Amino acid sequence: MTDKKDIKKIDKKIDKDKDKAAEKTVNTKDDKIKKEKSDQPEVKTIKKENEILSTGQGEKEKEDILEIKKDKLGLEELPEDIIKKLAKKKAEISKKTKAKKSKFVRKKKKEFRKVITGNAYIKSTYNNTIVTLTDLQGNVISWASAGIAGFKGPKKSTPYAAQIVTRIAVGKAREKFGLSEVSVFVRGVGTGRESAVRALNNNGLIVTSIKDVTPMPHNGCRNKRPRRV
Incomplete structure (x- = not known):
């Protein structure tokens, strides 16, 4: 059921x-x-x-x-x-935060004027050799010294130092200004004067004239007394 x-x-x-x-x-x-x-x-x-x-x-x-x-x-x-x-x-x-125009302007590369003929002044002393290259008006194109070339002490007055100094100065003048002809003015009685003049010719410059400009005294100052030995 x-x-x-x-x-x-x-x-x-x-x-x-x-x-x-x-x-x-x-x-x-x-x-x-x-x-x-x-x-x-x-x-x-x-x-x-x-x-x-x-x-x-x-x-x-x-x-x-x-x-x-x-x-x-x-x-x-x-x-x-x-x-x-x-x-x-x-x-x-x-609009407000737009960058202001910067006043900085990129400088253009300096275009050097061409100086084909110039003067070379060699100052050769007992302690150093300095070579300066100028245009015909006397404005300096390039220069170099034994100290800049890396020589120190007694090595600065050597003929080898004078040779390297002239190479540096001529290299700068030829690259920037295209210097090719030079009239040389030598001053001083150092050991590097002759080697400097030769180096000018060897580094591609045409030497038109060489002049000795060492200042000569006309019985000016009294010399040092000789050493007592």
């Missing part, structure tokens, strides 16, 4: 569940239909609003539509307006 009762209860439950499911399907269909009906006019209004906004048909209508949108969304400003404001601010800031 108990088995039959249980079976009846189960059948009743199944029937109830079926009825509920049928009611739900009906309700969902009704809701869909209602929604479709309610959505249609809204879609039409949205389309109209977009058309008005895209075309310039009236500023008042545009303003009204934008206000309605703000009220619907519950915003003080629409995101489009915020983006426009931000863009304006950026443009203003960029």
Whole structure:
């Protein structure tokens, strides 16, 4: 007996569940239909609003539509307006913070004038040798000394030092000014005077004349007393 009762209860439950499911399907269909009906006019209004906004048909209508949108969304400003404001601010800031034109101007490479003929002054003393090359007016083109060449102490007065000094001076003058001819003026009684003159010729300069310009005294100052040996 108990088995039959249980079976009846189960059948009743199944029937109830079926009825509920049928009611739900009906309700969902009704809701869909209602929604479709309610959505249609809204879609039409949205389309109209977009058309008005895209075309310039009236500023008042545009303003009204934008206000309605703000009220619907519950915003003080629409995101489009915020983006426009931000863009304006950026443009203003960029104008203010534009890098000022720097006053720094790159210097052009110096174009050296050509000096084809010039003078060479060799000062040869007991301690050093100095060679200076000038143009015909006496403006210095290049110069060098034994100290600049890297010699120190007693090596500065050697003929080898004089040779290297002239090579340095001639190299500078030929590179920058294109010096080719030279008239030589020798001054002093050092050991490097002859080697300096030879070096001028060996380094590609044409020596047109050699002049000794050592200052000679006309019985001027009294000489040192001779050493007592």
